[in-house]
Amino acid sequence: MIGEISPSIIAFILGILFGTQLAHKITGRMAALVIIFSIVGALLFGAFTFTYSIYGGYIMPGLGLSMPLITATIGIIIGKLLKGE
Amino acid sequence: MTSISTSYEKLKKFLDEFISGNGYTNIMTGYITGELQFLIFIIVLAALFRMFSFPLAIIMLILVTALALYFTPTIIGVEKENSNDLNRVLYWFLIYFAIIIAITLWGG
């Protein structure tokens, strides 16, 4: 269902919006660190209840990824890159 | 017991402590009018207690009149109790609330 993707898309857009508000320099290593952390976090938080597909974050019983957390982190880094500096 | 003229003297003495010069007569007028108004007000208010019971109203009327005349000028006390100090407002607030609850819960 489309309701399972749209949270990730909203999270991505919000990430870009707030990413533009970062002023500090972000190195490539830091970006990689943050994304890895976010994937670990996504595993910990799990998929939302009532999601039943891979794109919703549900992989198998007991294992799910919180997709908005990952897309938000990517969005923040992209937003930071867009802003430049 | 105090008469009106001695009440005037007392008020004048009270005002002399913090007022001098121009505003004097104007403020004195306000105080003496306020004093008389307040006396009448509380006497009428005491009479209103007849809505609860008639004997209570008579007792209140006599009591309030006697106390008011004894304690004149009352307006100084009224002004003092009217202060915007938080603790004083809170105190009166508590008293009012307690009286309201006492009257409504156990009055009947």
Add this chain to the structure above:
Amino acid sequence: MNELRGKRGILAVIALLIIGIGFLSSLFELAGNVRPGVSQIYNSLAHLVAPNNIATWVYDWRGYDTLLETAVIYVGAVVSAMVIGRGVVQMKSCPQEPPAQSKPLEFHIETLTVILKYLGLPAAILLFSYGIMVVTASSTSGGGGFQCGVIMTAAYLLAAIFYGKNNPIRFGKRFIIGIGAAGLGGYTLLGLPGFLTTGFWQYNIGADVWGIAPSIMRFIFGEPFRLSLVLKEGVFFSSPGIIPLINVAEAFNVIGAIGLIYFAFIYGWQEE
């Protein structure tokens, strides 16, 4: 506390006792006698709206109430900033004492350890994405908007503590005010589609419990958040409608409001 000493203190204690006895006796009477009333009807209808009862009740059943509760946060922030000196007005014709202007706080960040210095920024970024995750999760779990705002501003405060004036999260004055205005304004305006099509303000046209909205509006606002609920009884489809959008607006409003309070208290407010 001189006012409450002596005779007055005793009277105040007696008054408090009377109030306490009255209040407790009323609670004692109420215990076990609560009438369910309208909540029975609410419970029987809640599943029609969304898989999320709390969000449904807060946003779907209550009208201006929730909107104004959101506005309370906004107003609180504006008033706090006014106390600091933002938007203080004076009569042009009649000069008064100059308004209070608060100075920024003084920071001592020399003692920062290396770990904090290098992990502070990633932590702030992860907190940001956590906040965003919370607000997007709100279509399937309770609340979310307010929590997102609080988490985001906590990240802001954290970064301010770590880095002081060189805050890597540089919420500017205009960004904070703008996002707060966009949040509360967006929340208010989200009532408009329902108002224009059905006549009821903030009618949840995406969920459309009572079937009074035009189908095109139901499609626009309902379809993006439609979920399938796989239950024992079968598969159901339901959409929270405009509730996720309201949640995002609420999050923006709270970020603007609490961010403004933090900004004004940490960095002071100087008119440029």
Add this chain to the structure above:
Amino acid sequence: MTTIPSNLWSIPLIVAIPLLAAIVVNALYDKRAIRYISIISALLTLGISIISPYGYHWFTGHPAFDPTTFTFTFDPGIPGFRLSLEFFFGPMQQIMIVISSLILVFCVIMATSGLTKHQGPYLAMIFLLFASAAIIIMVNDLYHLWIAVEIGSLIVVGVVVGSGTSISHKAALKYAYFSAICGSGLAIALALLLGITGFPNVSDVVRVINIFGVGGMETILYISFGFFILSWMYAGGLAPLHPLKSEVYGASYPHATAVLQAQSKLMLVAIGIIMLRIFGTLPFVKEVMIFLSIITMMLGVVIALLQIDFRWIIAYLIISHSGLVTLGIALGTKEGIIGGIFQAVNDIIYMSVLLFCCEALYYFGGATSTRGSFGIAKKSPWLCAAVLLGAFAASGIPPFNGFQSEIILIQASINAGFPEIAVIILMVSVTTLIALLRAIYRIFLKPPENEVAANAQIPKSITIGTWLFIILTIIIGVYPDIALRFIVPFVEGGFLP
């Protein structure tokens, strides 16, 4: 009034337009566009409240539940239980909101022309103040009631703080302190009511109490009433919280005080009527309300006699006249409620005249203290005439509007069996005149001893506003039916049609 719709279009707009205007002007902060946006929004609100028909609005579009047939209905004529929360816009609400928004229009014009540059947040507060007043007068459910009182008190703080002086900061802080007590007290009262009835809608609460009774749980109703009274005192500035409220009135700019006093009168009327509807049948409830009103009336007017600043005299008189409003409602008879609501309308109008005149004094360099004499009558005779007429209206002298409502109140109290109250009302009106004339004589009439600005330019908006409201006082005074035809059907129709 043949059909009363359950989705009246105007109700949400009356609240949403000020809310959106507040958001926009706060974001614009110091741009010139603020002036135009705020004036247009105020005029829009006024226009909508004038042309709007009467009816309900059920927010979020959930229908009523008809307990006899177990069906849902959008027809408000059927006595069902309301699922969603409702506002009601009737004739009484109409006249109250029209007059408040008229004040809002003038207040906004005065503020944008007379204040310094950074006026966005301040104007936002004034718009929200109006919105909270409009909500509270239309509200018919417990949730909105609470939130309107809560946001109303917070906004009062903002309006007062806006002037930035130390005295206004103090006043605001003290007022905010009590909002914590009274706001949560109202929440407790509403929670208790919700607990024993199970319905958040006031009409439903009343119906449940009337049909099913409270099952021997009167204690809960009484405690709920006690907390209700606290918020009534707080929102309207009744004794013993009048020192804080009068400080709020005195410490803000007079144009803001005009909106503030309108808001608190609306709060008094709205909460008072809700209290009468829910608790009116309990013994001792009306008596408590009557005593509270009388004490407020007399303390306000007596303390006003002692003040030495025109602003503070008006502030205490507003408090005192709030007591007149609540007295009428507390009497509980139809006549009394008509008198109380009518008094609120008149009070808002003539106090605005006095406050606008007080605002004009700022253009003479802020000469509001009665310690000096400024001889302003010579410099601006029309202003002096206006303030005298305002004082006459406030003290109930015919042919002004104060006379009409006070005579109704006096008759109502005599008919209710309390001639003493009639005496007190008369004394209050006489003392109001004394208190005002004291200040007017010193500031306007007495030959000048102190220097004031020689050629002060009073803005046209103040002059127009003052005279418009004076004309209103005379029109209502000569022809009271123009206001009463809004109020009487509301009261005679059993509060809610």
